[in-house]
Amino acid sequence: MAVYQEEIEVVSNGNRVSYHEVTKEVREAVVKSKIQNGIVVITTPHTTCxxxxxxxxxDRDFCGDEYLQxxxxxxxxxxxxxxxxxxxYHHPGPEHVAFGEKDCDAALVPDRRSLLNTEAHLKGSLLGESVTCAVKEGVIQINQVTxxxxxxxxxxxxPRTRKCNIVVMGE
Structure with a gap:
């Protein structure tokens, strides 16, 4: 079995939920992998993504977000x-705030307010960090139009720079 990995970066806008369409990058990774039959996994290491x-x-709204988004x-x-x-919310509690202020890099926790992102963690948990799709004859098995x-x-x-990982496995 062969494994191909690629990482892409996206930049969130920082003032509202950020959506980044990464389909082109995923398709290109499948082609570069030369894997004909297997799976592709698109994932994030971030707990708020x-x-x-x-x-x-x-259709899009005035911020550029698609109506389904x-x-x-x-x-x-x-x-x-x-x-x-x-x-x-219960989170962040006093121990988590102390950890964020004392033990984390200032780029990760620039101020106390940045710790008020509980809903982002819960949404990330609810919707999950990855999608897995089949690859058949070198083509991702998704609706090719929509x-x-x-x-x-x-x-x-x-705003932050985020990582999106693409892993293609198969033969």
Whole structure:
């Protein structure tokens, strides 16, 4: 069995949920891998991010978000509202805040407010960190017209450079 790995970077906008369509990069990785039959896994190591497979929605709002993304955001906001004040959620507790302020690099935790991202962690857990799809005869087995892969950064507290990993396995 052969394994091919590739990492891409995306930059979140930092003031709202960020969606990055990565379908082209995933398709290119499958071609570069030369794997004809197997699987492709698109994943993120970040606990406040997700990778999803969704239909491309041609319509966009004024921020540039596709309507399905806007609908997903509005639905999740009803279940998991944005964390804006201390005590809104149990997390972050005092030990986590102390850890963030003392033991973390300032780039990771620039200020206390950046720790108020509980809803981003919960959305990441709910939607998951990866998507796996079959590869048959060198082609990802998704809807070739409207099926797209999106990297989603749920954390709205600051812009960041994020990593998206693509792994192709098979023969």
């Amino acid at each position: 997700s990778v999803i497979y969704e239909e491309y929605s041609h 806007v609908d997903l955001n509005e639905t999740l906001e009803k279940i998991l509202p944005r964390c804006v004040t201390e005590g809104q 099926g797209y892969f999106y990297f989603v950064d749920w954390d709205q507290n600051r």
